[in-house]
Amino acid sequence: MDYKSEIAAKLAEITGLESEQVYKLIEIPPQVEMGDFAFPCFTLAKTLRKAPPMIAADIAGDERLASLDALTAKNVGPYVNFFIDRSYYAVNTIDSILKAGDDYGFDNEGEGKNVIVEYSSPNIAKPFHVGHAFTTIIGNSLAKIYTKLGYNVIRMNHLGDYGTQFGKLITAYRLWGDENALNEDPITELLRIYVKFHEEEKKDPSLTDSARENFKKLEDGCEEEVALWKKFRDMSLVVFDKLYKRMGMEFDNYNGESYYAKMADDVANMLKEKGLLVESEGAQVVDLEEYGVPPCIILKSDGTTIYATRDIAAILYRHETYNFDKNIYVVGTPQALHFKQVFSVMKKAGFDYADNCVHVGFGLVKFKNMKFSTRDGNIVLLEDLLNEAVAKTREVIEENSKARGQDMTAEQIDEIAEKVGIGAVIYTYVKSGRERDIVFSWEEMLDFEGDTAPYLMYTYARIKSILRKAAEQGLAPASEEDKISILTSDEEYNVIRTLADFPDAVKKAAASNEPFMISRQIALIARNFNRFYNNSSILNADSEEQKVARLALCEAVADTLKSGLDLLGIGVVERM
RNA sequence: GUUUGCGUAGCUCAGCAGGAUAGAGCGUCCGCCUCCUAAGCGGAAGGCCAGCGGUUCGAAUCCGCUCGCGAACACCA
Secondary structure, three states: OOHHHHHHHHHHHHHOOOHHHHHHHOEOOOOHHHOOEEEEOHHHHHHHOOOHHHHHHHHHHOHHHHHOOOEEEEEEOOEEEEEEOHHHHHHHHHHHHHHHHHHOOOOOOOOOOEEEEEOOOOEOOOOOEOOHHHHHHHHHHHHHHHHHOOOEEEEEOOOEOOOHHHHHHHHHHHHHOOHHHHHHOHHHHHHHHHHHHHHHHHHOOHHHHHHHHHHHHHHHOOHHHHHHHHHHHHHHHHHHHHHHHHOOOOOOEOOOHHHHHHHHHHHHHHHHHOOOEEEEOOEEEEOOHHHOOOOEEEEOOOOOEOHHHHHHHHHHHHHHHHOOOEEEEEOOHHHHHHHHHHHHHHHHOOOHHHHHEEEEOOOOEEOOOOOOEOOOOEOOEHHHHHHHHHHHHHHHHHHHHHHHOOOOOHHHHHHHHHHHHHHHHHHHHHOOOOOOOEEOOHHHHOOOOOOOHHHHHHHHHHHHHHHHHHHHOOOOOOOOHHHHOOOOOHHHHHHHHHHHOHHHHHHHHHHHOOOHHHHHHHHHHHHHHHHHHHHOOOOOOOOHHHHHHHHHHHHHHHHHHHHHHHHHOOOOOOOO
16 A cells, blocks of 8 residues: 555646656655645745645645545645545554564565675684674675565675685694694684784794695695695584574575685686786786776786685676676675775676676774774674673573563573573664664673663563463454554554554665664664553553454564564564 | 765764754653553753855755865785
């Protein structure tokens, strides 16, 4: 049901403007009392040579508006305000939500289309810190959002598993590696010897040569070196997968840089054949002046490939394998230029699908007065953050549980704490526009009040509790139209309005690759619901009719919150 | 230096294909648990939307300049 286009069509008929133009002018009034849609008459003032308020009065008085279903028009100053019939609105939105359940917000706009989302992409043998969480969480959410809209999503983890650093690691491992420690805690051990390598390298330059040699052997496929590399890679993946599993996500493809490195030479040859390679300061580059970007290096002066070459190989591969409709890179904003160059090279080489590649950037995670640095060790591991959040959540639950006389078992508390704690962390990454930097603070990460995941999950759990009690009393949410139609109070209506906007928020989130469009919407729903909840009794409502109608509203809110939270990568709990 | 992003309440952020009194959350102050979970709700205080100029009937929103902060800018990824 699209009221806006109906209004636009009718206004077009009356004003003589194009329907599309009217559609764009229609806005949503800042106050509820002003109605649901508004048409400003300023633009008509010139052509009609009349004051806007007069035009508004004329339009509002036009009898052709009467044919609009469930809508009434009223002129207020220079605006024509439209009011949707609340009963009609309530029935429509709640009905469609209850039919969809927690699938609410789905759409089939993406049917038959493949979307690739590349995200997370950690470097193997390196610790997974709270900075990596940004791409991981945003990417996961985008994958879910596109899936909801009917797209076939391919989740790709473009692992950082290639480069001279692995030559260093091999050298370091042979000199100082501890097999037991490696098995115990692979990343920590690998990081230890990696840091040691850099320290020793300053004193003993021969280490550099050894590392270079080992990397060369690795590239040439020498058995021992490849076996070691593979071991590091596999062990890292086990650690990462544990983390991914804990956060409820999995990938379809782990092809890392090493995978595409094999194809990079072909890319260079292809570009050469097309006559796009130019020599510059010893390197082979593609000039991109016509795109307004600096040249892109394809072959370094020593003749080897570079990450841009591998990224181009990856695009070619992905197009061939998945024939993508969209190829999304969830990679930090500092790499914007790199992607612009890569996409431009593709474009210049005549691959039009370069236009379907998009870099979705995000901000930095940083400390207040300190830089984040793996080498200096001043990082916060994502795992530590999750543990901390879960532990604090458990404290809160235990406190509340005692105070409320609940009888939760230790297992139940653990399970709830895990979901709420992780949800709280995830939410801090998706509550604002993704290009904003996040200044890491424990205080904020562990804040469970206000605009946070626990607040949303709490709202959900409270509703579930009501629904359980209702069932015990033999009460079921209303499903009949005439029963739902009594939900017309201001507070009920406010909730319904925000519920109705949810599917649009999902589409906007996809169109702008911004998960926060969803977090913002469900936060609004929860706030409106909590206001209603605090002022109107549900199970103790005046009449049976009111009880079941409100129960239907409760269920609709629960479904929508669950749907929205899931799109962010956050689960729900039935009680907390 | 070049390119680019940002500057909205004490703090963290929405709003920016121009429109009706600039909105949330946190923090502060004041209230609300004999009734569905107070991780909740209500109220108050708090803003020359960085500054200046321009376009417009109308600008936080569009354009230009200035100031302040950050990022990227060739053989790392």
